Amino acid sequence: MDPIKNKIQNTSKETRQDLYGRIISYSCIILIVVVVLSIFFFVASKGIATFTINHVNLWNFLSGKNWNPAVTDDSGHAELGALPMIVGSFGVTFLAALFATPFAVGTALYMTEIASHRDEKFLQSVVELLVGIPSVVYGFIGLSVVVPFIRHHFGGSGYGILSGAIVLFVMVLPTITSMTVDSLRAVPRFYKEASLALGATKWQTIYKVILRAATSGILTAIIFGMARAFGEALAVQMVIGNNAVMPKGLFSSASTLTSVLTMGIGNTVMGTVSNNALWSLALILLLMSLVFNIIVRLIGRKGRMQS
Amino acid sequence: MKTKVENQVALAIIRLIAILVVVILAFLLGDILLAGVPHISWHFLTAPSQSFTSGGGIGIQLFNSIYLLVLTLIISFPISLGAGIFLAEYAPKNFLTAIVRMAIEVLSSLPSVVVGLFGFLLFVVQLKMGFSILSGAIALTFFNLPLLTRNIEESLAAVPTLQREAGMALGLSKWRTVTRIILPEALPGIITGVVLGAGRVFGEAAALIYTAGQSATNIDFTQWNPLNSASPLNMMRPAETLAVHIWKINSEGVMPDANAVSAGSSAVLIIAVLLFNLLARVLGNALYRKLTASKTN
Amino acid sequence: MTISKYDLSQTAILPLKQKDRELALKTQNLQVFYGKNQAIFGENLAFERFKITSLIGASGSGKSTFLRSLNRMNDGIARVTGKIFYRGLDINSQNINVYEVRKHIGMVFQRPNPFSKSIRDNITFALRQNGLKDKEQLAASVESSLKDAALWDEVKDELDKSAWALSGGQQQRLCIARTIAMKPDILLLDEPASALDPISTSKIEETLVELKQKYTIIIVTHNMQQASRISDYTAFFHLGHIIEYDKTKHIFTNPRIQATNDYISGNFG
Numbered sequence: 081m082d083p084i085k086n087k088i089q090n091t092s093k094e095t096r097q098d099l100y101g102r103i104i105s106y107s108c109i110i111l112i113v114v115v116v117l118s119i120f121f122f123v124a125s126k127g128i129a130t131f132t133i134n135h136v137n138l139w140n141f142l143s144g145k146n147w148n149p150a151v152t153d154d155s156g157h158a159e160l161g162a163l164p165m166i167v168g169s170f171g172v173t174f175l176a177a178l179f180a181t182p183f184a185v186g187t188a189l190y191m192t193e194i195a196s197h198r199d200e201k202f203l204q205s206v207v208e209l210l211v212g213i214p215s216v217v218y219g220f221i222g223l224s225v226v227v228p229f230i231r232h233h234f235g236g237s238g239y240g241i242l243s244g245a246i247v248l249f250v251m252v253l254p255t256i257t258s259m260t261v262d263s264l265r266a267v268p269r270f271y272k273e274a275s276l277a278l279g280a281t282k283w284q285t286i287y288k289v290i291l292r293a294a295t296s297g298i299l300t301a302i303i304f305g306m307a308r309a310f311g312e313a314l315a316v317q318m319v320i321g322n323n324a325v326m327p328k329g330l331f332s333s334a335s336t337l338t339s340v341l342t343m344g345i346g347n348t349v350m351g352t353v354s355n356n357a358l359w360s361l362a363l364i365l366l367l368m369s370l371v372f373n374i375i376v377r378l379i380g381r382k383g384r385m386q387s
Numbered sequence: 388m389k390t391k392v393e394n395q396v397a398l399a400i401i402r403l404i405a406i407l408v409v410v411i412l413a414f415l416l417g418d419i420l421l422a423g424v425p426h427i428s429w430h431f432l433t434a435p436s437q438s439f440t441s442g443g444g445i446g447i448q449l450f451n452s453i454y455l456l457v458l459t460l461i462i463s464f465p466i467s468l469g470a471g472i473f474l475a476e477y478a479p480k481n482f483l484t485a486i487v488r489m490a491i492e493v494l495s496s497l498p499s500v501v502v503g504l505f506g507f508l509l510f511v512v513q514l515k516m517g518f519s520i521l522s523g524a525i526a527l528t529f530f531n532l533p534l535l536t537r538n539i540e541e542s543l544a545a546v547p548t549l550q551r552e553a554g555m556a557l558g559l560s561k562w563r564t565v566t567r568i569i570l571p572e573a574l575p576g577i578i579t580g581v582v583l584g585a586g587r588v589f590g591e592a593a594a595l596i597y598t599a600g601q602s603a604t605n606i607d608f609t610q611w612n613p614l615n616s617a618s619p620l621n622m623m624r625p626a627e628t629l630a631v632h633i634w635k636i637n638s639e640g641v642m643p644d645a646n647a648v649s650a651g652s653s654a655v656l657i658i659a660v661l662l663f664n665l666l667a668r669v670l671g672n673a674l675y676r677k678l679t680a681s682k683t684n
Numbered sequence: 685m686t687i688s689k690y691d692l693s694q695t696a697i698l699p700l701k702q703k704d705r706e707l708a709l710k711t712q713n714l715q716v717f718y719g720k721n722q723a724i725f726g727e728n729l730a731f732e733r734f735k736i737t738s739l740i741g742a743s744g745s746g747k748s749t750f751l752r753s754l755n756r757m758n759d760g761i762a763r764v765t766g767k768i769f770y771r772g773l774d775i776n777s778q779n780i781n782v783y784e785v786r787k788h789i790g791m792v793f794q795r796p797n798p799f800s801k802s803i804r805d806n807i808t809f810a811l812r813q814n815g816l817k818d819k820e821q822l823a824a825s826v827e828s829s830l831k832d833a834a835l836w837d838e839v840k841d842e843l844d845k846s847a848w849a850l851s852g853g854q855q856q857r858l859c860i861a862r863t864i865a866m867k868p869d870i871l872l873l874d875e876p877a878s879a880l881d882p883i884s885t886s887k888i889e890e891t892l893v894e895l896k897q898k899y900t901i902i903i904v905t906h907n908m909q910q911a912s913r914i915s916d917y918t919a920f921f922h923l924g925h926i927i928e929y930d931k932t933k934h935i936f937t938n939p940r941i942q943a944t945n946d947y948i949s950g951n952f953g
């Protein structure tokens with residue numbers, strides 16, 4: 081019998097290689113999905129316990145202004161109001177985004193529209209280095225530079241929302257910048273050329289054509305930056321003062337979801353109300369990160385529909 | 388006329404902003420290096436830390452950081468490789484794949500403190516692994532997986548389809564084509580990504596505070612049996628890393644020279660990150676040149 | 685769907701009289717679909733052994749699609765129905781080992797695609813994957829396949845050089861060498877010279893004419909001079925249909941279908 085004909089009709093080692101290749105790659109991806117699911121499962125099941133086991137009212141938890149897990153009120157419930165931390169987290173996040181956006185967009189515009197190739201490369205490296213600096217180092221600089229500066233010029237302890245926002249500003253700046261650069265680069269060249277050919281100045285072209293075409297990309301970049309700021313723990317915790325009370329202003333000591341978590345988990349006993357309450361804060365963080373993801377998707381979809 | 392002036396002013400402001408960003412980085416680097424580098428000495432890099440007196444070093448923390456990094460890469464690289472290959476080569480274009488991609492995206496955007504808390508809950512508490520290097524390495528793996536996977540997927544996808552067809556047309560299996568032809572060609576990009584990721588892992592602290600722990604137990608550098616509890620290689624010992632050390636002494640440090648130790652440690656951390664950046668570029672370029680070499684390969 | 689001014693049902697396909705075992709390959713009612721779009725409409729074609737057959741036709745007429753179906757390179761890209769007979773087997777059926785099919789029906793692509801390995805490794809890689817370990821046999825195979833592909837004299841002193849350092853024409857001949865090192869029965873080439881300069885092109889043409897002593901060659905080309913210079917048979921494709929198939933000299937001197945005539949005389953619309 082024809083040996084080649086025989087081979088063609090039977091399996092070979094390639095058949096086996098492809099089988100185990102499939103098994104290996106599918107297993108790896110399944111493992112990652114299982115990790116993501118178990119993170120949600122574990123954090124959610126712990127975070128819900130505050131409401132299901134300790135019977136804390138969800139609305140009181142989200143809107144309460146006093147956070148004293150160790151103190152119980154007349155009805156025997158611990159004082160668990162997470163609003164101070166929620167306000168703190170959103171406060172530093174929005175302020176940081178507010179500070180960072182003009183810098184990020186300006187730098188990105190400089191890189192894509194004005195700079196020479198050499199300057200662009202240089203700024204690219206600057207941005208990459210800023211991304212690479214570890215958050216504890218940002219925290220340390222915040223502690224040794226920003227906090228004393230604010231104490232000196234604005235009074236108070238120097239710890240607070242403003243210090244946190246300044247540190248986060250530098251941390252999210254490179255994130256927003258590099259994503260903005262990508263979205264500016266994606267604007268078709270002929271948009272720009274057409275505008276310039278019609279006699280518009282460079283700035284008019286940037287303002288009316290380029291920024292407009294890149295709007296959804298820039299928004300996405302800002303949301304990504306906010307997600308990073310919202311989830312950042314140590315750098316903020318080092319400069320915000322860690323006082324779980326409603327912030328009285330930008331200069332008074334406050335706290336965020338992440339700062340209370342990092343300080344608290346080690347000092348509470350598993351299974352107690354105070355510990356469960358912390359897991360509820362972790363759950364809020366987790367859900368917020370989902371919300372940021374969803375917003376990014378919505379912006380992306382809208383951007384695609386418009387173009 | 389007005390538009391011209393407006394144009395000039397606007398462009399000048401954009402320039403100014405870019406200069407400011409450079410100044411910020413220069414200030415950051417300058418501040419850390421000027422304050423920290425004078426404090427770096429052989430003694431500082433090798434001596435154990437002190438809790439209540441000055442003159443402590445960061446020897447154990449430095450070792451812990453490196454060991455944790457190596458372990459993390461050993462665990463996360465193969466998984467990311469498999470997952471990256473799946474996404475670039477095997478993933479069908481369907482709903483399930485979209486879900487998988489979304490899961491990876493979500494994982495990459497989770498706050499690292501949440502990842503650390505999950506590691507604490509599952510490994511430290513439930514599986515009774517305690518504060519340990521292994522718990523820390525697993526937490527860092529979760530932190531590293533999504534970025535590494537995406538980097539590997541992108542590097543593989545950048546290799547032209549033509550190369551896959553070349554392998555398939557010779558009767559090679561798809562797996563061999565991917566692992567022996569496509570993967571080597573994607574290597575420069577993958578190595579760059581791995582090294583940059585390593586820099587991130589090296590500086591990460593939030594995911595470690597409750598997994599690898601916050602104490603640097605004394606280790607005996609003459610004892611290399613991993614099963615011995617004093618061995619540097621023991622994976623079940625708690626291990627404060629350099630980044631965690633910086634956080635720790637700034638939050639509750641009581642040694643008199645806390646500030647100097649922080650500055651020195653920050654400088655070491657920054658220098659390490661700079662080295663990782665440099666290494667990523669050099670390695671990536673060298674590998675790329677080797678692939679396209681005109682002389683020998 | 686493009687409307688043709690020609691009647692697509694009017695065809696002239698030369699039936700090869702040889703017994704099946706003297707044919708290298710034969711398709712029967714071959715249809716190819718990209719999703720809902722049909723690209724090949726039930727074609728029957730037989731290829732004689734140790735001959736060169738050219739597939740010609742306008743761009744988009746389905747030549748590549750047809751060729752890639754012959755060694756199952758369209759698996760996972762397109763849906764291919766109908767039969768392809770090779771050694772008496774329908775290789776377009778489920779239980780066929782496609783890897784083995786491709787080892788015996790090799791393919792060279794339009795753009796050179798050497799591996800990012802040395803010249804030597806480009807040739808030995810697949811052989812070693814196939815279990816050939818012996819150094820001398822490997823070396824002999826490198827030499828003979830490079831000689832067959834008319835590349836040996838140019839590279840014999842620098843076999844360890846990266847294949848990507850070769851010129852485009854050399855890379856393409858290396859790809860041919862790599863394919864024939866597997867000792868296939870059939871060589872499929874998809875416009876192998878279209879990306880190359882005239883000198884490289886003529887070298888490849890010479891190579892192919894030499895190679896037909898050992899291999900059956902099926903080549904897609906949009907270059908009609910090339911088809912008439914080197915091939916024994918020619919098939920003319922139009923909008924996914926094979927309109928005419930005959931000895932090359934008949935096709936170019938005395939086509940029977942109007943569409944073919946228009947195409948080869950250059951007033952194709």
Ligand SMILES: Nc1ncnc2c1ncn2[C@@H]1O[C@H](COP(=O)(O)OP(=O)(O)O)[C@@H](O)[C@H]1O
Nearest residue numbers: 718723741742743744745746747748749750761
């Ligand atoms: N990968 C593909 N996906 C979808 N359609 C394709 C693909 N490749 C080719 N086609 C379509 O099939 C038809 C035939 O193309 P092709 O075989 O490449 O023609 P030729 O090689 O003669 O230029 C064309 O209409 C083309 O658009």
Ligand SMILES: [Mg+2]
Nearest residue numbers: 747748749874
């Ligand atoms: Mg073609």
